[in-house]
Amino acid sequence: MTIVVDTILPPCADSPEAFLDESLQATVTTLNAAERERLKATKAAVHRQCAGCPLLVDCLYRAVVEVDVSGYAACTTESERALIRESLGIEVVRSTLTPYGAPRVGGGPVSHEAVLTSRQAYPKDTCQQLAERLGCSTSTIKRHLRRDREQREADAVRPDPTVVANLPTIDEVLDAFDALETSQVA
Known part of the structure; x- marks a missing residue:
């Protein structure tokens, strides 16, 4: 008897180069019209893949509250996650x-x-x-x-990192995410 386990990788694990593309972090004001259109199309494609991932909510919470990750994660750029943290009044201490x-x-x-x-x-x-x-x-x-x-x-x-701070709930993180203009894209 053979048991087959069908594992589906999240899009970021299946094609990490797309999610680690630094151009996704670029500010639109520094780009010409053609670059802006390419960035918009790339961001929309990555956003659609990310938004369809079953791990999105957990990924968003971890990327905002627990670990300061690089690249495009949970339908957000690094600067967007910083905005969410700022709105929630939290700070992620890097190791x-x-x-x-x-x-x-x-x-x-x-x-x-x-x-x-x-x-x-x-x-x-x-x-x-x-x-x-x-x-x-x-x-x-x-x-x-x-x-x-x-x-x-x-x-x-900094406050003592061993003291557990009041971490936001998943709903609070999702509400802050929904407030982002870019969360409505794709």
């Missing part, structure tokens, strides 16, 4: 134990200050655009920006 991967080989290192200066000079650029400007990889940019963010968070006074 400082995150591995950053292997260092860049060849071409010389890119200084932390150069990355921060470029980010300040071009605040609307994606990590990929900054990497192209500095001649390094996207992961190098992300690593330096994450290091800066973690340093600023460490410098700020």
Whole structure:
């Protein structure tokens, strides 16, 4: 007797490159008309796939309340999840134990200050655009920006993370999601 288990992967696991596409994080004001149309079509396609996922509610709650994930998740971009957190009055504390991967080989290192200066000079650029400007990889940019963010968070006074805060309910997260203009797209 053979037992066949038919597992259906969520769209983000089946084609992660679509959901990790940095162009989905771009602000529309920095794009020309053709790029805006391509972004709109890409975002709508990813949004439809994500909206049809049976894990959407759990994914949204976790991405907003528990873990600060990268990329497009639960029909939201990173900035949209930040808006939801802000409206709910919550903050997700990033783990400082995150591995950053292997260092860049060849071409010389890119200084932390150069990355921060470029980010300040071009605040609307994606990590990929900054990497192209500095001649390094996207992961190098992300690593330096994450290091800066973690340093600023460490410098700020935070409540004791062992104390359980009043976390929002799933309904509160869904209401905040529904308030987003982009939640109605697709």
